Amino acid sequence: MSERRLPSWVARSAQGAPPASARSVQPRPAQPGAVPMPSGLGLDSAAVRARMVQRLAASGLKSAAVLEAMGGVERHRFVDSALVNQAYEDTSLPIGLGQTISKPSVVARMIELLLDCDAARDGRGRVLEIGTGCGYQAAVLARVTREVYSIERLRGLHEKARNNLRPWRLANVHLIFGDGMLGYAGGAPYAGIISAAGGENMPDAWCEQLAVGGRLIAPMVVAPGRQALLVIDKSSYGFTQSVLEAVNFVPLKSGIA
Numbered sequence: 001m002s003e004r005r006l007p008s009w010v011a012r013s014a015q016g017a018p019p020a021s022a023r024s025v026q027p028r029p030a031q032p033g034a035v036p037m038p039s040g041l042g043l044d045s046a047a048v049r050a051r052m053v054q055r056l057a058a059s060g061l062k063s064a065a066v067l068e069a070m071g072g073v074e075r076h077r078f079v080d081s082a083l084v085n086q087a088y089e090d091t092s093l094p095i096g097l098g099q100t101i102s103k104p105s106v107v108a109r110m111i112e113l114l115l116d117c118d119a120a121r122d123g124r125g126r127v128l129e130i131g132t133g134c135g136y137q138a139a140v141l142a143r144v145t146r147e148v149y150s151i152e153r154l155r156g157l158h159e160k161a162r163n164n165l166r167p168w169r170l171a172n173v174h175l176i177f178g179d180g181m182l183g184y185a186g187g188a189p190y191a192g193i194i195s196a197a198g199g200e201n202m203p204d205a206w207c208e209q210l211a212v213g214g215r216l217i218a219p220m221v222v223a224p225g226r227q228a229l230l231v232i233d234k235s236s237y238g239f240t241q242s243v244l245e246a247v248n249f250v251p252l253k254s255g256i257a
């Protein structure tokens with residue numbers, strides 16, 4: 001294993017908050033004048049994120065909106081403090097209860113695909129995310145689309161996401177505790193549906209709750225032990241499906257826990 005050097009902003013966070021002038025994109029304070037989260041990550045965290053965005057662009061990600069959103073969301077605030085030094089590497093990370101946050105390149109790729117359809121283009125539509133996890137992808141989606149409904153079946157993670165997102169007070173993100181295999185009728189029809197968990201079959205509810213002109217992106221099992229990214233487009237004539245690259249997501253499970 002190669003030795004990892006801590007980014008300088010991690011080292012600095014251990015010594016306390018940097019001067020206010022060094023802070024970059026901060027969560028909105030809960031009350032005027034209040035600083036809602038322990039800080040310590042400032043301009044250097046923005047620089048590390050900017051390098052991540054450069055790598056995403058170099059690897060072929062084209063959407064300016066997605067690149068900007070990836071640069072704007074502080075991924076290090078969504079992972080355990082012990083993993084902060086890996087937050088901007090292109091790697092999936094554990095978020096508790098046996099689940100993982102997807103690697104940035106996969107999050108960005110899926111959102112870029114999601115937005116490339118008639119209903120979701122230009123961020124006009126409502127989007128449903130299956131598998132809120134720690135809330136990171138919901139925060140990215142909130143920057144590129146009008147409204148985000150995100151559903152999680154594990155109460156512990158639903159609450160973790162709520163806590164992680166609270167400081168930003170994102171009025172366009174709705175977190176739901178429930179079984180996403182049933183979709184979420186409350187926000188339907190959706191311009192886009194994006195699943196962060198891989199199932200054996202595409203739940204009917206997802207196709208039903210997709211708007212005409214909308215797009216569904218989900219990892220699905222395509223052969224025993226093999227998942228691929230599926231893209232389903234809904235038109236007034238019906239559905240078309242494309243099978244894209246191999247992926248490796250946590251399993252889609254039914255019921256709540």
Ligand code: SAH
Nearest residue numbers: 131133134136137153180181196197252253
């Ligand atoms: N988008 C998340 C990634 C979470 S991993 C993030 O940014 O952190 C996938 C999540 O899907 C897990 O938290 C898992 O509990 C959840 N999941 C699996 N099956 C589900 C279902 N039927 N309904 C809702 N969430 C589900």
